[in-house]
Amino acid sequence: MIVVSLSSQVPLHDQIVAELRRLLASGKLVAGDELPPVRQLANDLGINLNTVARAYRELTDAGLLASARGRGTVVLSTTERPSGRPAVERKRIEVSVAAALADAKIAGMSLADTRTLIERQLAKLWNQTYINA
């Protein structure tokens, strides 16, 4: 399922991209899966067609989705096409993680709560394999 919030500060197409990336990362979407047509998703979410089309285009540009003749939009890969050198990619992700952790601290979350939250997300995405790593 894709969930978006109309009252969020985050633009709708970014929310759709984030939701689809979450589904790809958690394995709920795998290579070859068909996505709903743009019109269907836009109708179901009650939003503009172009918003969904833009989100699909962004993920297509990242190498995650592809348009297949007769099948609409399908998942091409669950691994993103690197947009820069590995060190640059790593830095970009580190900045995102740092921003999320700063948000958690500013929101008043304790270290223990933040750690639990991170562990829950890691468990979701890596199927708990990180515990043994």
Place this chain on the structure above:
Amino acid sequence: MNDPASVLGNLFTLIFVPLMLLMPLLVVLFVRTRDATPAAHALIRARTIVLLLATLTAVTLWFGSFLLSRQYPLGGVLPWVARMGWMMFFPLWFVLATPILRAKTGMADESGFRPSDSVRIAGLVNRARKSPLRRSHWWMFALAAIAGLAAISARALGAPFENDGLQRAWLMQLAGYASQVLLIAAILPWVLRRMLLEPEPLDAAGNPDLAQMYDSLRDAKILGLFWMLGIAMPLVFATAFSVMCWTGIGEYAAWIGAIGGSCIGIAGAGFGVVMGMRRMRIAEFKRDLDRQARANSSGPS
């Protein structure tokens, strides 16, 4: 006046037309108001009075035309108004009744969303692949279309035309039928595909009953429309055109076309009302699920 076609036509006019004209008002009175503010209640009451007056006007107009048409046909205008009066159903339903029903059920539009629904949830199933129509359905459509073409074409082989005018008329009937069927063949798949993609917002928990209700409604709508437009309509056209070219009596064909077309129209309108009510029930069910989810999330943890 006592020939079977007239009797059938009068029966049709006297039973189906008033039924169709009264249906929007009856549905509005049947649906109960949910969660409406006093201001909304007042608006619903005012709109219902407008609908009542419009319904009375429509019924009076139809009945007056029916009575007067028996003495003053006015070149066929009044009988036509009396016969086709059921078409006033459409403004009564779509312009007057639908806004009242939306206000009564608290829906913003047919999608089931209200402005306050800020969280939107969609499934990832590609519904374009979930059509209930199989290849056999399209074969039936092709057979219905070909049967009509064969019945009209056979006139040329059955007996020689008495004059060029009749032959030209037959050619026009054949072309007319073929163009109608081609139009249906061009439009119907597109319309049915659009119906697959109509809004089906989900609840946060992904309730399976909600998904099942959507599936059932979608299948019913698509199959219903297919049978009406893909099978019944070509058969009515085929019968009317065949009767016209085989008997040469346009009046019979006009009656078949009028009664057959009106029956399809009435069935379509009734079908639309029933489907609309089912859609509203689904929207209500989803709202209940959303309400429960909100209560659970804001309750004691």
